Amino acid sequence: MSQLDDLYRRVIMDHYKTPRNRGELEEGSVTVNLNNPTCGDRISLQLQLENGIVRNVKFTGEGCSISMSSASMMTEAVMGKTSEEALKLADKFSALMKGEPVEFEDYEDVEALSGVNKFPARIKCATLAWNALRKGVEHGEGKHEGIED
Amino acid sequence: MKSEFPILHQDINGHPLVYLDNAATTQKPRSVIEAVKRYYEWDNANVHRGVHTLGSRATDAYEGAREKVARFLNASSTREIIFTRGTTTALNIVASGYARQTLREGDEIVITPMEHHSNLIPWQQAAKATGATLKYIPLQNDGTITLEDVEATVTERTKIVAITYVSNVLGTINPIAQITEIAHRKGAVIVVDGAQSTPHLKVDVQALDVDFYAFSGHKMCAPTGIGALYGKAKLLERMEPVEFGGEMIDFVELHDSTWKELPWKFEGGTPIIAGAVGLGAAIDFLEQVGLHNIDQHEKKLTRYAMERLSAIEGLTIYGPREERAGLVTFNLGDVHPHDVATVLDTDGIAVRAGHHCCQPLMRWLKVSATARASFYLYNTEQDIDRLAESLVKTKEFFGYESIR
Numbered sequence: 145m146s147q148l149d150d151l152y153r154r155v156i157m158d159h160y161k162t163p164r165n166r167g168e169l170e171e172g173s174v175t176v177n178l179n180n181p182t183c184g185d186r187i188s189l190q191l192q193l194e195n196g197i198v199r200n201v202k203f204t205g206e207g208c209s210i211s212m213s214s215a216s217m218m219t220e221a222v223m224g225k226t227s228e229e230a231l232k233l234a235d236k237f238s239a240l241m242k243g244e245p246v247e248f249e250d251y252e253d254v255e256a257l258s259g260v261n262k263f264p265a266r267i268k269c270a271t272l273a274w275n276a277l278r279k280g281v282e283h284g285e286g287k288h289e290g291i292e293d
Numbered sequence: 294m295k296s297e298f299p300i301l302h303q304d305i306n307g308h309p310l311v312y313l314d315n316a317a318t319t320q321k322p323r324s325v326i327e328a329v330k331r332y333y334e335w336d337n338a339n340v341h342r343g344v345h346t347l348g349s350r351a352t353d354a355y356e357g358a359r360e361k362v363a364r365f366l367n368a369s370s371t372r373e374i375i376f377t378r379g380t381t382t383a384l385n386i387v388a389s390g391y392a393r394q395t396l397r398e399g400d401e402i403v404i405t406p407m408e409h410h411s412n413l414i415p416w417q418q419a420a421k422a423t424g425a426t427l428k429y430i431p432l433q434n435d436g437t438i439t440l441e442d443v444e445a446t447v448t449e450r451t452k453i454v455a456i457t458y459v460s461n462v463l464g465t466i467n468p469i470a471q472i473t474e475i476a477h478r479k480g481a482v483i484v485v486d487g488a489q490s491t492p493h494l495k496v497d498v499q500a501l502d503v504d505f506y507a508f509s510g511h512k513m514c515a516p517t518g519i520g521a522l523y524g525k526a527k528l529l530e531r532m533e534p535v536e537f538g539g540e541m542i543d544f545v546e547l548h549d550s551t552w553k554e555l556p557w558k559f560e561g562g563t564p565i566i567a568g569a570v571g572l573g574a575a576i577d578f579l580e581q582v583g584l585h586n587i588d589q590h591e592k593k594l595t596r597y598a599m600e601r602l603s604a605i606e607g608l609t610i611y612g613p614r615e616e617r618a619g620l621v622t623f624n625l626g627d628v629h630p631h632d633v634a635t636v637l638d639t640d641g642i643a644v645r646a647g648h649h650c651c652q653p654l655m656r657w658l659k660v661s662a663t664a665r666a667s668f669y670l671y672n673t674e675q676d677i678d679r680l681a682e683s684l685v686k687t688k689e690f691f692g693y694e695s696i697r
Contacts, residue, residue: 147306148639148690152632157691183631184648184655184662206661208631263635 150259151266152209159213159253164220167202174284176276180268185211189276193284196227203273210266214257215273221251227281234274234281241267294582294671297322301671308641311676316461316489316620316667317645318511321575325514328574332567339563341540355566358573359556362521365576366506367497372555373529375522376569380488381411383507383522384455386559387484388415390532391505392453398424401451403481405430405438405467406657407460410650412486416455425452432657436463436612443475451481458490462649462665463612464595464620466490473502482528488512492669493591493619495584498523510568515575519568522559529555536561587670591619594668594677601681607688611658620667622649625684628691630664636687642680 169190179186185207192200201219205212218237222230237254239246243261248254260270295301298320303310312320332354338347340355356371363371377383392402392415402416406429420427430438430446447454454476459466469485476483482504490496492513498506505528509520524532534541534552538561543551552558579587598621602608607626625633630646637644645665648655655661666680 148636151635152690182647184652185631186661208629210631266631266635269631 147259147262151263153256153259155253155256156209156213159216160209163203163212163216165202165216165223166204168204169200169202173200174280176280176283178272178276178279180207180211180272183207183269185269185272187211187215187272187276189215189273189280191277191280191284193227193281196285198222198225198227198230198281201277203276207272208266208269210257210260211269211272214270215276217251217254217257218273218277221248221254222277227285230277230281234278237271237274241271295673297324297578298671299323299326305641305643306639311642311672311679313666313668313672313676313680314643314645315492315669315672316512316649316665318517319492319514319669320671321516321571322514322578324578325516325571325574329516329567329571332570337567340566341557351566354570354573355564358569361573361576365496365580366491366523367499368523369499370526373523373526375524375529375556375559376564377507377520377522378518378565379509379511379520380486380507383505383520384412384484384486385415386522386535387505387507387524388419390535390559391482391528392416392419392425393422394533396420396423396425396452399450400425401428401448402426402453402455403428403430403447403451404455405457406432406653407436407438407463407465407651408455408457408654409461409486409488410652411488412455412457412484413653416453430456435614436460436465438465438467440468440471440475443472447475447479447481449479451476451479453484454481455484455486457486457488458496459493459618460612460654461489461620462622462651462654462663464617464622465613466616466618469503470501477502489618492579492587493584494588504528510572510575513575514578515572516568519565519572521572526555529559532559534558534561538562540564582670590670591668594672594674595619595621597674598666598668598677598680601677602684605681605684605688608684611663619669620665622663622665624660624663625688626691628687630662632691633664633684633687636690637680637683640679640683640686642683644680 173190173192176189187205189203203215236246241261257270260266300320336350338351340352359371359374362374402425430442458469473483484505485503487506487508491508504525506523511517541553541558541561543553609624611622634644634646647662
């Protein structure tokens with residue numbers, strides 16, 4: 145069971161069962177809807193960006209323990225960060241999924257997902273929320289015209 | 294039986310492989326792999342044109358496979374068998390070549406909510422393009438349909454009834470002969486998605502009296518990329534080709550062309566020759582085992598699986614209890630099916646998790662996804678024991694972890 149224990153660490157199950165920042169934001173926020181058409185996971189992420197800073201972020205959605213816990217962790221990791229820092233964290237997360245040794249100094253919970261890289265079929269579950277974040281931040285900075293579903 | 298399938302003899306994550314994703318695709322017996330290999334090593338050439346010996350051999354192999362398919366489905370002639378990439382392409386040929394050319398505004402297409410996307414979206418699109426209305430035969434609580442509802446939904450305005458023989462999620466086996474009788478009485482043609490029935494039950498298109506019947510080779514021991522469309526000759530003759538190009542023409546002038554006869558007018562381009570050879574070998578293999586024996590074996594396995602899985606507390610099984618095909622779709626408490634499939638995979642057990650290309654059906658079931666174990670002739674009761682044991686382990690694992 146060790147490989148499984150590594151995938152489903154206690155901190156992951158905690159975020160899955162008790163998601164942080166789950167819900168919806170009021171007006172003045174960017175909404176990104178993303179899904180994994182192959183498996184049905186979906187996330188709706190709302191970002192409130194003010195002067196280049198992530199003031200608030202919330203998500204709703206449905207999916208497996210990996211996708212939902214990753215979304216919960218992501219919101220905590222990027223809260224209060226600048227857009228630039230948030231995008232850097234997204235890059236770091238991509239590196240983590242490739243099995244590279246990266247550290248999330250400010251928010252270590254995210255590192256619990258390192259075990260996912262041994263399960264190639266599940267990487268797309270873990271990256272869903274981070275892809276939504278990237279789209280939302282880039283949109284907030286005016287790099288994208290619209291937000292695709 | 295497992296000895297005939299080389300791929301089944303391997304360890305996955307330290308455990309002997311138990312392959313229970315047969316509704317997605319099946320494994321290939323040695324005889325099919327050998328037939329494809331032999332074709333490429335000895336007979337490969339393009340068909341219907343070479344004067345040389347290999348050209349003749351390749352043509353004989355390809356057309357020989359068509360004869361096998363015609364006999365397998367009991368079609369009245371090889372003219373009624375069109376080789377396609379699979380079920381999806383076959384259904385699209387009917388939707389484009391027949392539906393779009395014959396439907397008028399106010400006409401109806403009738404389908405069911407249990408259809409795979411491949412027997413749903415082509416009709417949605419044909420309806421949009423022609424102004425026809427898409428109607429659904431409602432589902433009963435157990436995931437079956439009643440003949441009364443078929444009678445009520447199919448009207449004099451219905452031109453096409455498109456329905457799956459066997460549901461890839463619910464395991465429901467639809468009464469095709471009776472539905473066909475209703476469709477014909479009201480003046481509609483019937484199109485049957487045979488992707489999940491052809492590998493498992495004896496199909497006789499003449500006895501069923503269906504107008505079109507589609508299936509995929511890869512779900513019945515043949516390679517991927519080959520399947521077939523059966524259509525009654527009188528309907529196929531009326532249809533225009535869907536793809537134009539080489540192979541399907543009779544005479545080509547500068548501004549117009551004429552088409553080859555059936556079935557070749559629907560087979561533009563160099564066909565899937567090696568795939569057809571593999572399909573022929575797969576049919577030989579299945580006939581040698583006997584479709585009746587396969588059916589009986591799967592019925593026994595399914596009964597056993599229903600019994601073993603029903604005994605797991607918190608496990609929900611979808612679809613009818615009795616009279617079901619060889620698959621069990623389920624959810625394990627509130628553990629997400631992806632998580633279930635991942636834990637099973639670490640035990641070497643392959644199942645499918647997701648929406649199974651049936652998003653409307655998932656909404657009807659009020660779930661976002663399900664897990665599915667589907668059986669074939671090489672599966673055993675021991676495979677199901679392994680599945681049941683691993684599911685119990687999954688439950689314990691997530692049950693323990695979820696204690697806050």
